[in-house]
Amino acid sequence: MSTLPSGNGLAGRRVLLGISAGIAAYKSAQLARLLKQAGCEVRVVMTEGAQAFITPLTLQALTGEPVRTSLLDPEAEAGMGHIELARWADVVLIAPGTADLMARLATGMADDLLTTLCLASEAAKVMAPAMNQAMWRHVATQRNAERLQQDGWRLLGPDSGDQACGDVGPGRMLEPEAIVAELLAQPAETPPQELPARGLHIVITAGPTREPLDPVRYLSNHSSGKMGYALAASAARLGARVTLVSGPVTQTTPEGVERIDVETAREMHEACLRLIAGCDIFIGCAAVADYRVDGVAEHKIKKQEGEDGLTLKLIKNPDIIADVALKREPASHRPLVVGFAAETRDLEAYARDKLTRKQLDMIVANDVSAEGLGFGADDNAALLLWRDGEGESSESLPAQTKTRLADAILRRALSCLPDGPTH
Template sequence: MPTPTGPRITRRILLGISAGIAAYKSAQLARLLRQAGFEVRVVMTEGAQAFIAPLTLQALTGEAVRTSLLDPEAEAGMGHIELARWADLVLIAPATADLMARLAAGMADDLLTTLCLASDAEKVMAPAMNQAMWGHPATQRNARRLAEDGWRLLGPDNGDQACGDVGPGRMLEPEAIMDALLSMAPDAAPATPTAPREAEGLTVVITAGPTREPLDPVRYLSNHSSGKMGFALAAAAAALGARVRLISGPVTLPTPEGVERLDVETAREMHEVAQRLAGECDLFIGCAAVVDYRAEAAAEHKIKKVEGEEGLILRLVKNPDIIAAIAARPDRPYVVGFAAETRDLEAYARDKLTRKGLDMIVANDVSGTETGFGSDRNAALLLWRDGDEVGQVDLPPQPKSELALAVVRQALARLDAADTT
C-alpha cells in the first residue's frame, strides 16, 4: 500500500454503505463518528437500502443521504465530483464481496464506485460477507489488488454470521472501526488536544490474542480471545510515543498505526519471541491468552474416529509460562500481566501478582457478555506492588480503547515511580 507523503487531518468522512446485512451496524458507526466530531455524509448503494433506510442515516448525520448517480438535482452541479472533492476520507462499511470486486476492477457503475474513482482522499473499507465468500480466491485476489491500489482493509472479524456459519467474514464492530481510524493518525480526531507523549523514548513489548496448539493437521486447542484488548494497548502505547512491538497470536485484527507486529501461532513460538525481545524493552505487557497445555505429540495425520470407541484420550503437557519467565529474567523490564477470571477476581489476581513475580496485574471478569472475550468494552481491577504494600484501582466498564489508555498510563506512572526510588 502506498505510504502517505505526510499527515493529513481527517475531519470530513464519506461513509459508503453497500448491500450486506451488516449495514445495520453502519447506523451506530455514523453516530460514533458524529460524536467524535467528524462531519459525515453517507452514500448508499441501491441494495443497501433493502437493509437500512436512508432516513435513518440522515437523522444520525444531519445530512441528506445520496443514493443515485443519476439524481437530476444533484448532478446539475456534478454532485459526485463535489462529494469526491469534499471528503478527507472515504470509509466503506460494510464492503461486500461484490463491491470489492467492482472496485478492484476499476468499475464506476453507481454513485459509490464512481466517487471512489474520482476521489484522491484516503480510502478505508470494512469487508463483510459469508466466510466462504471471504475465503474464495477471487475475493482474496481482489483484497490484495485493493491494498495495492491504496485501500486500507479493516478486518473482517471472526465469529458467528447471520447465515449460521462461523468463521472470518463478519464486519468489525463500529467501536473497533473507530479505534482503527483514530490509531491511523493520532491527529485525525477533530477538536481533540494532542495527547501528551508520555512514553516518548520507551520501548514496549505486548503479547496479544490466543495461541493455537495443534492436535493434528486440522484440529487444535485454543480459547475465545479476540486479541482486541492487546491491540488496543498497542495502539494506546504508540499514541503516547512509545516504540511498540506487538507479538500476536492468530487474530483477524488490523495492525495499529506505528506498531511493529510479529505473528506467532503456538505458546512456544510466542515464548521464544517474547524472550528475544524482553531484554530490549522498558515495559512488557503480557495480554495474550496463552493456552496452558499442548498435546505431548501432535498427530502427523488427522485423528480418525474408531468404531466402537466412545472416547479419545489425549496426553497434554504444560506450555511455558511466558509472563513468569520474563519476570524472572535478571535484566527484566517492568512486567505487567493479565488475569482473565470468572470468579474471585481480586483473590486470584493478588495470588498471580505474587506467585509470578509481576510488577502489576490487570484483572478482568470474562464471565459476562458485556465485558468478556470478543466484546468491545471491558472493565478491570489494577493491582501493583508498592514496596511491601499492594496498590489498586478499579476501572469501570468502558470501550477497550479508553481502558487500554488508562492501563498504559498507569503502567508508565508505576514504571516512573520505580525508576525514581
C-alpha cells in the same frame, strides 16, 4: 439509548459516510445517528445496490443533508460536486464495506460516485467490512484487505458471529457503537509531540495457542485475540513501534503493527525471548496453553473398539510471562512487564498472587465468566494492579469496548515507566 461523552474528539469532524450493498446497511442509520450525536457533520453517499436495503430518505432525515447516489447527477455535478464533496470530508467512513467494493477500491477503480470520491479525497479513510464468512476468508478478499491497509485504509473488524445467511464466523460488520468508539479512540492525526509512547518499542502477545495431539487435532481455548489486537492498535496510535506475537486468530493486523504468527506455546516463547532485549514494555495478553501432550502422535489417533476413554499425558509448557520477567538484565534493557489474569473466581486474590509470584510490574485481571465480557466479546472490564514506589496500587476499569479499555491499560502502563524509553 446509546450516548456519547460531551466534548469528545469527534465534535466538528466532517464525516462522509459511504454505504455499499450489504444487509448490514440497516445498521448505517444508527451509525449516522451516533455520528451526529457525537457532533459530526455527516453527509451520505450510497451505492446503487445499497438502496435496495435502506432508502436515501431515511439517511437524509437522520443527517439533515441530501444523500448522494449517482456520479452522473446533472444538478449535483454542475459545479463538479463530487470533487467538492471529496474536499469537504475530514474522514471517509464506509460501513458496510462489501467484498465487491473492497476489490474495486484495491484496484483503484472509480466506476461509481463512492469509489470516485475515495480516489479524489485526501481525507482519512476508514472501512467496516461486512460479508459472508467464506467471502471474508477467501484469499482474494484477504489480499484486497492487505492492499487497502497498505494504501492507508484503516479497517475496523469484521466481527465474528451469526450471519444473516445462517453461517457463523468472521464477516459481521462491527456494531455502530463499536465503530464510533474506534473513531473516538483516534479521531484525527495526533501531532508527534503529543504521542506519549513515541520512541518506545512495545511487544504484545495475543490470541490462543494450539498444542497438537496428532496431525488433525489440537488443544486450545476460546480466546479470539480481540483484546491483544486492541492493545496493539492502541499502542500504535499512541506512537509506539509495536510487535504483535499472535496465535491463530481471524483478526486483521492493526495499521502500523508488525505481526509475527505462531501456533504453539513454545513457538510464542521463543519469539518473545528473542524480542525482549529490544523492547520497553512487554504485554502478555495471549491465552497461552499451560500444557501440551507428551509426544504428538505421528498419525491420526483412532478410536479403539472396546475402550471407553483415552488417556493423554500432558506436560508443562514454558511460562512465557515469568521467563520474560526473569530475563530483564542488564538493567539498561529492562522492559516493563505487564501480565494478564483471566479468572472465573477470586479475581483479585489470584491476580495479586500472580503479580508477586511472577515478579510482574503490572497485571490486568478480568473475569471471563461474566456474561458479555471477556473471550470473544467486544466489551471487557478489568482490575489493574501495579507496583510503584509506595507498594501496590489498583484501579478498577468498568465494562467498556475493548478499544477504550486498551487505551486505559496502555496509559496506565506508560505511567509506570520510570523515565520514558530505555533505548
